[in-house]
Amino acid sequence: MLKGLIFDVDGVITDSATYHLKAWRALATSLGIDLPAAADDELRGRSRMDSLAVIMRYAGRTGQYTEAELQAMADQKNAMYQQAIQSMNADSVLPGMRQLLEDARQAHLTMAIASASRNAPVILEHLNLTQYFDAVVDPATLTHGKPDPEIYQRAQELLGLAADEVISFEDAPAGVAAIKAAGQFAVGIGAATTLAAADYNVPDTTHLVLANVIHAFQQA
Ligand code: G6P
Numbered sequence: 001m002l003k004g005l006i007f008d009v010d011g012v013i014t015d016s017a018t019y020h021l022k023a024w025r026a027l028a029t030s031l032g033i034d035l036p037a038a039a040d041d042e043l044r045g046r047s048r049m050d051s052l053a054v055i056m057r058y059a060g061r062t063g064q065y066t067e068a069e070l071q072a073m074a075d076q077k078n079a080m081y082q083q084a085i086q087s088m089n090a091d092s093v094l095p096g097m098r099q100l101l102e103d104a105r106q107a108h109l110t111m112a113i114a115s116a117s118r119n120a121p122v123i124l125e126h127l128n129l130t131q132y133f134d135a136v137v138d139p140a141t142l143t144h145g146k147p148d149p150e151i152y153q154r155a156q157e158l159l160g161l162a163a164d165e166v167i168s169f170e171d172a173p174a175g176v177a178a179i180k181a182a183g184q185f186a187v188g189i190g191a192a193t194t195l196a197a198a199d200y201n202v203p204d205t206t207h208l209v210l211a212n213v214i215h216a217f218q219q220a
């Protein structure tokens with residue numbers, strides 16, 4: 001029986017995924033790296049240092065920098081990102097999402113956040129959504145990033161639920177892979193071609209209706 005919902009943040013609750021990608025692209029440009037468009041889907045959902053590793057791989061520079069140099073690059077990206085998210089407010093919630101959270105609350109579903117971002121709690125405050133969530137996984141406590149299932153398993157544990165009692169929402173291929181590896185029902189938000197591993201797909205959040213998602217969960 002369905003008892004809880006687990007949400008990624010960037011690209012699911014708000015459009016901050018775009019800000020992450022912009023900041024990574026700005027960092028890459030400053031390093032003389034020309035990132036192909038295909039890099040975007042690989043960067044989505046990856047932890048800060050894993051994202052930087054993806055960029056270095058595209059640039060053919062893996063292993064060329066010290067840990068301290070990589071950390072300085074990650075800090076530079078994070079500073080640009082934090083600047084960008086400062087302007088977020090309650091209007092920055094993606095269309096349909098606040099309604100979905102409200103419907104879930106009415107249905108007495110418990111809710112958790114499974115974002116790899118250390119900035120996610122600040123964003124939830126900006127959006128005035130913190131009160132909807134019973135648990136927020138602290139990514140600093142994790143050993144592995146998405147696509148490893150750890151973050152979704154942790155969220156489920158914090159809610160005190162089993163894998164078949166939750167529905168999890170993602171916009172990233174790595175995130176959908178993490179949900180499926182955790183044995184949970186995955187809702188993919190975005191291009192169905194890149195999120196083909198999800199159990200239920202919508203092109204964007206305007207198509208998200210809780211009753212429809214629950215119906216698909218019950219059919220599965
Ligand atoms: C999320 C985003 C990624 C980002 C990661 C770490 O998963 O989708 O693009 O790299 O969080 O975010 P942070 O804010 O901690 O650098």
Ligand code: MG
Nearest residue numbers: 008010011171
């Ligand atoms: Mg995301």
